[in-house]
Amino acid sequence: MLFLLSFSMNGYAQNVTDKSVPLRDFLSELETSFNVKFSYADSDINTINIVKPDSKSLDIILNEIREVTGITINKLNDRYYTLTKTATISICGFVLDNFEENTIPGATVEIYQSNLTGITDATGAFRFDNVLENSLVYIKHLGYKPVFIEAKEFVNTRECKTIAMALSYQELDEVIVTQFLTTGLNKLSDASIELNPAKFGILPGVSEPDILQTIQALPGIKSVDETVSDINIRGGTNDQNLILWDGIKMYQTGHFFGLISAFNPYVTQKVSIIKNGTSAMFGGGVSGTLHMHTIDELPITYTGGAGVNLISGDIFGEIPITENLAVQVSARRSYTDFLNTPTYTTFSEKAFQDSEVDNEGEFYFYDFTAKLIYEVNPYQQVRVSMINMSNNLNYIETTNDSIAPNRSNLNQDNFSIGSQLQSEWTDELTSQLSFYYTQYNLDALSISNNDLQQLKQNNLVKESNVKLSTNYMLKERINWMNGYEFTETGIENTTNVNQPPFASNIKGVIRQHALFSELKYSSENEKLIGIIGGRLNYFENLNTFKEYVFEPRINVTYELLPNIKTEVLGEFKSQVTNQIIDLEQNFLGIEKRRWILSDGDALPITKSKQGSIGFNYDTDKLYVGIDGFYKEVNGINVYTQGFQNQNQFEGEIGSYAIKGAEFLINTKNNDYSAWLSYTFNKNDYTFDALIPATFPNNLDVRHSVTLAANYIIGNLKLGAGLNYKSGKPYTQPDVNEPIDNTVFPNEINYQNPNSSRLPEYIRVDASAIYTMKLGRSAKGTIGASILNITNRKNMLNTFYRLQEDNSIESIERVSLRMTPNASFRIQF
Structure with missing residues (x-):
C-alpha cells in the first residue's frame, strides 16, 4: 500500500549522492583510460548514477558496475563492449522493526509479476534471483503494517536493502x-x-x-x-x-x-x-x-467471476488500473420477466399470495455497484463507492366489462454514493473523513375503470451524511476514538387519486448532530478487553421539535479461565426513521412499507436500552455459548408494528420489552461442523391507552431451535438442517359476537390482542456445492439447494377482513413450499 509519490520515482537517479557521477560520464572516462568503446542505448543509462570504484582493473570496475546497476555488460573483443539493461535482477534485504533494532524472522515476502514467494530467515534476511525489474515486492507479518517496494529500488545499493516495518496498532477486530x-x-x-x-x-x-x-x-x-x-x-x-x-x-x-x-x-x-x-x-x-464492507485495499492482480442461478445472473471484477488506482464493479439482473423457473414459481406464489397479481404480471430486478480506490500517497487513501438497485413490477389485467385493461406499476429504487478519506498522520494518529448521499424511492401507479381512475403513491427518502472520526493511541494498549457526525434526512409521502379527488403530501426533515467518544483497553495478556464510550445526539425536526439524547455504550470481555470467557455488553440507542405498514392503501394486495420521520408527537424519537451477559467456552473442536439479555424500546407507534386487529388504526404510542436467552453448541473439525442453537424470547407490548395495556408483541416467537450440520468430502460440501419456531401471536374474532353492529360501518369484534397462536413452524433444508479446477487460475462451482424439503405448509400469518355481506373472511399467509435452486459459477 505504501507507494512512493510519482515525483520521487525516477529510477536509479533517486540515490544520487555528493560522490556519485552519471554513469554515462564515467563510461567516457573509462573509454579514455583503457582505450575501449562502450555501445549502449541512451535510455538504459541516462538516469543512472554511480560512485566511482577504487579499483584500477577494468574487469573489476565493470563487475562492480554490473552488481550495483543491474546492467548486463558483454565483451565483444578486447576493445568493444555492449551494455544492456537486464530484464531480471537479483534482490536481497533485511527486515527490521521501525526502530531498526530487532530483526523480523518469518515475514512473508511475495514478488508479484515474478510469481516468487518466501519468508525471512532467523536474521530477517531474504534473497531472490531472476526477479523482473518491474515487479512489486510485498512484505507482511502479523502485527506489522504491510510494506510495498518496487524491485528496482533494490538494485542501486551496494549492500542488501534494509526495510523497516511499523507496528500495527489497530487490531480492533481480534x-x-x-x-x-x-x-x-x-x-x-x-x-x-x-x-x-x-x-x-x-x-x-x-x-x-x-x-x-x-x-x-x-x-x-x-x-x-x-x-x-x-x-x-x-x-x-x-x-x-x-x-x-x-x-x-x-x-x-x-x-x-x-x-x-x-x-x-x-x-x-x-x-x-x-x-x-x-x-x-x-x-x-x-x-x-x-x-x-467491500474491498478497502488495492488489488494487486485482476480477479473476477460470473454466475447464474434459477433467478438471476451476475458478473463482477476487481481491476488494478495503475499502481495506486483500482476499481471494483459488479452487476446482477434477474431474467424473471422472460423466463419462468421452478424457483421463480414458488417465489411468486409466496410474494403474491392474497394479491391481485397472477402469472400475467411481469417482474424483474437488478443491482449495480462500483468502487474506486486511490492511493494519494503512502499515508492517505481515497475510496468512492456507488450502489444502485431496483425492483420493477408491471401488471396488466383485462376484464370482460372493460375496453382498456387495468394497468399497474410498482417500482422500488435505491441509489447511493459515498466517499472516504483514510489518513495516517503518525504511527499513533489516524483519521477518517466520510460523506454519503442516499436516495430511496417507492412509486406505485394504478390505472383502472377504462383509464378513468388513477391512484398514485410515492415514498421518497433523501439522506446526506458527513462524519469525521479520529483514532489516537494514547498508550500501547489504550486507543481513543473521537468524532463528529452530521445527518440530514428528508422523507416525503404522497397519495393522489383523481376519482374521487383526494391528495395527500406529507414532508419532513430532521437534522442530527452527534459527538462521540470511545476508549478501548486491552491488557498485556489480552485476558481483558474493554470498550467504553458514549454518543451525544442533537435532533432537530424542522418547525416541530428539538431534543438532546445521550447514549452510553459498554463492551467488556474477560477470560475467566483458559478457553472460557465472559462478555458484558450494554447500550442506549435512538432513531428517528421508522416504517409504517400501509394497510389502508395496499397496492394490488401487496404489503408496502413506507418510511416516515419522527415528529415528536404522533411518533416520538424511538429509544432503546439493552444489557446482556454471556459466557462461552471455545476450543479448536468445540464451542459452547450462552447469553442472557434484556431490551426495552420506547416511543413506538402501532402504525409501525403492523397490527391487523382492533388496534391497527389507533395511532397509540407505547413500548415493548424483551427478556431472552440464546444458547449455541457447535462441534467442528476440518471436515465437518454441527451445531444446535436455541433462542428464548418473551416479548411484550405496553400501550397504556389500550385494553389490556400489556399483551404479546407481534414478533413474540417464544422458542426457536436450529439443528444443522455440514460436511466436506474432497471438493464436495454438503449441508442439511432443521428449523423450528413456535407460532407467532395473532388475534381472532370474538366467538360469541364476531361483528360489532353498534358502529357504522360495522366492524369485527376481536378477542384480546394477540391472545391466539399460530401453529409451530418446521422447515428442513439441504444444500450441496462442488468445486472444480478450470485451468491454472480459474475454478468452477456447481451448487444446488432445496428449501422446505418436506413441502410443509407453515402458517406465517392470519388476519381477518369484513366483507360487504357482513361475513368475515379469514386470510392466511403461508411459507414457501418446496423450493429448489441451482447455480453455476466461474471465478478467476
Missing part, C-alpha cells in the same frame, strides 16, 4: 473463534460476528452466500415472515436495524419483495453483525447493526 458454524463466519473479541463471503463454506438451504439469508443462522436473528428484508434481531422490527453498505445507510435491502438479498456477496469483503455493545461511532438502529 478473532477469538476461527470457525463459527461454517468457514467464513468468525466471532470477534467485541462479541460481534463477522461474515467473510469469499471464505464462506456452506449452510443448509443456501447454495450461494446470500448475506441476509446467512445471518439468520445465528441465534437471536430470525425473520418471522421468511424474508431477508424483514429481519428481526432480538425481537425488534426490521426498520429498527441499522444496515450499512460501505458506511452508507440503506433504506432498501431486498429484491423480489424481500425474498433475495439486494447486496452482491461476491464484492462484499466482510459483514459485521452486532446485536449489542455497538460502537459509539454508530447512531440509529435500536435493534441491531449490520455493516457490509
Whole structure:
C-alpha cells in the first residue's frame, strides 16, 4: 500500500549522492583510460548514477558496475563492449522493526509479476534471483503494517536493502473463534460476528452466500415472515436495524419483495453483525447493526467471476488500473420477466399470495455497484463507492366489462454514493473523513375503470451524511476514538387519486448532530478487553421539535479461565426513521412499507436500552455459548408494528420489552461442523391507552431451535438442517359476537390482542456445492439447494377482513413450499 509519490520515482537517479557521477560520464572516462568503446542505448543509462570504484582493473570496475546497476555488460573483443539493461535482477534485504533494532524472522515476502514467494530467515534476511525489474515486492507479518517496494529500488545499493516495518496498532477486530458454524463466519473479541463471503463454506438451504439469508443462522436473528428484508434481531422490527453498505445507510435491502438479498456477496469483503455493545461511532438502529464492507485495499492482480442461478445472473471484477488506482464493479439482473423457473414459481406464489397479481404480471430486478480506490500517497487513501438497485413490477389485467385493461406499476429504487478519506498522520494518529448521499424511492401507479381512475403513491427518502472520526493511541494498549457526525434526512409521502379527488403530501426533515467518544483497553495478556464510550445526539425536526439524547455504550470481555470467557455488553440507542405498514392503501394486495420521520408527537424519537451477559467456552473442536439479555424500546407507534386487529388504526404510542436467552453448541473439525442453537424470547407490548395495556408483541416467537450440520468430502460440501419456531401471536374474532353492529360501518369484534397462536413452524433444508479446477487460475462451482424439503405448509400469518355481506373472511399467509435452486459459477 505504501507507494512512493510519482515525483520521487525516477529510477536509479533517486540515490544520487555528493560522490556519485552519471554513469554515462564515467563510461567516457573509462573509454579514455583503457582505450575501449562502450555501445549502449541512451535510455538504459541516462538516469543512472554511480560512485566511482577504487579499483584500477577494468574487469573489476565493470563487475562492480554490473552488481550495483543491474546492467548486463558483454565483451565483444578486447576493445568493444555492449551494455544492456537486464530484464531480471537479483534482490536481497533485511527486515527490521521501525526502530531498526530487532530483526523480523518469518515475514512473508511475495514478488508479484515474478510469481516468487518466501519468508525471512532467523536474521530477517531474504534473497531472490531472476526477479523482473518491474515487479512489486510485498512484505507482511502479523502485527506489522504491510510494506510495498518496487524491485528496482533494490538494485542501486551496494549492500542488501534494509526495510523497516511499523507496528500495527489497530487490531480492533481480534478473532477469538476461527470457525463459527461454517468457514467464513468468525466471532470477534467485541462479541460481534463477522461474515467473510469469499471464505464462506456452506449452510443448509443456501447454495450461494446470500448475506441476509446467512445471518439468520445465528441465534437471536430470525425473520418471522421468511424474508431477508424483514429481519428481526432480538425481537425488534426490521426498520429498527441499522444496515450499512460501505458506511452508507440503506433504506432498501431486498429484491423480489424481500425474498433475495439486494447486496452482491461476491464484492462484499466482510459483514459485521452486532446485536449489542455497538460502537459509539454508530447512531440509529435500536435493534441491531449490520455493516457490509467491500474491498478497502488495492488489488494487486485482476480477479473476477460470473454466475447464474434459477433467478438471476451476475458478473463482477476487481481491476488494478495503475499502481495506486483500482476499481471494483459488479452487476446482477434477474431474467424473471422472460423466463419462468421452478424457483421463480414458488417465489411468486409466496410474494403474491392474497394479491391481485397472477402469472400475467411481469417482474424483474437488478443491482449495480462500483468502487474506486486511490492511493494519494503512502499515508492517505481515497475510496468512492456507488450502489444502485431496483425492483420493477408491471401488471396488466383485462376484464370482460372493460375496453382498456387495468394497468399497474410498482417500482422500488435505491441509489447511493459515498466517499472516504483514510489518513495516517503518525504511527499513533489516524483519521477518517466520510460523506454519503442516499436516495430511496417507492412509486406505485394504478390505472383502472377504462383509464378513468388513477391512484398514485410515492415514498421518497433523501439522506446526506458527513462524519469525521479520529483514532489516537494514547498508550500501547489504550486507543481513543473521537468524532463528529452530521445527518440530514428528508422523507416525503404522497397519495393522489383523481376519482374521487383526494391528495395527500406529507414532508419532513430532521437534522442530527452527534459527538462521540470511545476508549478501548486491552491488557498485556489480552485476558481483558474493554470498550467504553458514549454518543451525544442533537435532533432537530424542522418547525416541530428539538431534543438532546445521550447514549452510553459498554463492551467488556474477560477470560475467566483458559478457553472460557465472559462478555458484558450494554447500550442506549435512538432513531428517528421508522416504517409504517400501509394497510389502508395496499397496492394490488401487496404489503408496502413506507418510511416516515419522527415528529415528536404522533411518533416520538424511538429509544432503546439493552444489557446482556454471556459466557462461552471455545476450543479448536468445540464451542459452547450462552447469553442472557434484556431490551426495552420506547416511543413506538402501532402504525409501525403492523397490527391487523382492533388496534391497527389507533395511532397509540407505547413500548415493548424483551427478556431472552440464546444458547449455541457447535462441534467442528476440518471436515465437518454441527451445531444446535436455541433462542428464548418473551416479548411484550405496553400501550397504556389500550385494553389490556400489556399483551404479546407481534414478533413474540417464544422458542426457536436450529439443528444443522455440514460436511466436506474432497471438493464436495454438503449441508442439511432443521428449523423450528413456535407460532407467532395473532388475534381472532370474538366467538360469541364476531361483528360489532353498534358502529357504522360495522366492524369485527376481536378477542384480546394477540391472545391466539399460530401453529409451530418446521422447515428442513439441504444444500450441496462442488468445486472444480478450470485451468491454472480459474475454478468452477456447481451448487444446488432445496428449501422446505418436506413441502410443509407453515402458517406465517392470519388476519381477518369484513366483507360487504357482513361475513368475515379469514386470510392466511403461508411459507414457501418446496423450493429448489441451482447455480453455476466461474471465478478467476
